[in-house]
Amino acid sequence: MTLEEQDKQYVLQTYARDYTNFVKGVGSTLYDENGKDYIDFASGIGVNSVGHGNETLTSALCEQVKNIIHISNLQVIEPQAKLAQKIVELSGYDMGVFFANSGAEANEGAIKIARKYGETKFDAKRYKVITLEHSFHGRTITTVKATGQESFHTPHFSPYPDGFSYEKSIEDVYKAIDDETIAVLIELVQGEGGVQPFDKEEIQKLAAHLKAEGILLIVDEVQTGVYRTGEFLASNLYEIEPDIITLAKGLGGGMPIGAVMTKHKDILTVGEHGSTFGGNYLSTSAGLAVLDVLSKLYDSGSIDETLIYFSQKLQAIAKKYDHLFEKEVGLGLMRGLRANNAEIQNAVLENTFKERLIVLKAGKNTVRFLPSITISKNEINEGFKRFEAAISSL
Numbered sequence: 001m002t003l004e005e006q007d008k009q010y011v012l013q014t015y016a017r018d019y020t021n022f023v024k025g026v027g028s029t030l031y032d033e034n035g036k037d038y039i040d041f042a043s044g045i046g047v048n049s050v051g052h053g054n055e056t057l058t059s060a061l062c063e064q065v066k067n068i069i070h071i072s073n074l075q076v077i078e079p080q081a082k083l084a085q086k087i088v089e090l091s092g093y094d095m096g097v098f099f100a101n102s103g104a105e106a107n108e109g110a111i112k113i114a115r116k117y118g119e120t121k122f123d124a125k126r127y128k129v130i131t132l133e134h135s136f137h138g139r140t141i142t143t144v145k146a147t148g149q150e151s152f153h154t155p156h157f158s159p160y161p162d163g164f165s166y167e168k169s170i171e172d173v174y175k176a177i178d179d180e181t182i183a184v185l186i187e188l189v190q191g192e193g194g195v196q197p198f199d200k201e202e203i204q205k206l207a208a209h210l211k212a213e214g215i216l217l218i219v220d221e222v223q224t225g226v227y228r229t230g231e232f233l234a235s236n237l238y239e240i241e242p243d244i245i246t247l248a249k250g251l252g253g254g255m256p257i258g259a260v261m262t263k264h265k266d267i268l269t270v271g272e273h274g275s276t277f278g279g280n281y282l283s284t285s286a287g288l289a290v291l292d293v294l295s296k297l298y299d300s301g302s303i304d305e306t307l308i309y310f311s312q313k314l315q316a317i318a319k320k321y322d323h324l325f326e327k328e329v330g331l332g333l334m335r336g337l338r339a340n341n342a343e344i345q346n347a348v349l350e351n352t353f354k355e356r357l358i359v360l361k362a363g364k365n366t367v368r369f370l371p372s373i374t375i376s377k378n379e380i381n382e383g384f385k386r387f388e389a390a391i392s393s394l
């Protein structure tokens, strides 16, 4: 039985999956079973923030594995406490952290905090959460309902929880707020929706309005967090102070981890939220190693250099191939080329993989780039050489 046959027979087929068998990764280069190299501009959808085989991360994991992988959250967990402190310090916000295992779970935690806040802080219960069209917040029944894309709300999974509505623009959010609204949940740069950043001033104005109204601002930083936009959090870049922030993808460098942090530290009390695996020794040791690597790179100015270099390359391509791409979009190392149409998007993706370069799609017509934060200049150069080879005939 081939690997493909095995996968098709035994794994539920929920993904449109490619069957190249990768067996090794070094930095931002992946190797398949035949030893062929691929440049990785996707980093496992923004997860491998320090690339593959990073020395600091792998040795931290090996050390931790030999000691304790997991005990329950009924015991204090030293790397968990340290990671919470590190996240809070890097963010600059006076918050407390709860650890989960994924982005969707972190968002579930955020919604629970908001719901309880709405239940206890007002005379009449508030429970409604406003999100934006084209947003993506996860795949659980609740977070899929929070996701502002109708195609995700298939009747197959109904009934969904009540209390979610979607607005076309930030301007529309103001009008949608009523006396049952408790929170606005937003990605500052919509990732899956098409690598679309919101305008900084518009967000600052909304944040100020929500604060004045006593309504919570929840920022979903599952994709934008952990230096993806150049700052530790996109909220730092936008210079806002959210009530609740969620993290996941890049935080564990590949170890499953999610986090919800809030300045409303006393809302959830003992027994009201929990997770068996969340914040265990292994995942939080990974988080500590990742933040150690990335905070040093940030301080040295090297993350800035990388994102400027990457963006210049993309801008040059957008200009040179303007019959394919409308423009370059995104922030930091969360970038996209907006293709002129979906056919071009698909052709670019197909050709790119043939040239052994891994990129992603987003929205209806965006080619998405989420390289690891530690990607080298050489890997960027090689990746774009392959990208040009892939698109030059289109």
Ligand SMILES: *Cc1c(COP(=O)(O)O)cnc(C)c1O
Binding pocket: 101, 102, 103, 104, 105, 107, 136, 137, 138, 139, 187, 191, 192, 220, 221, 222, 223, 224, 248, 249
């Ligand atoms: C990926 C993503 C999620 C979902 O994270 P999972 O770990 O797949 O549950 C939620 N929000 C945003 C913005 C994401 O990019």
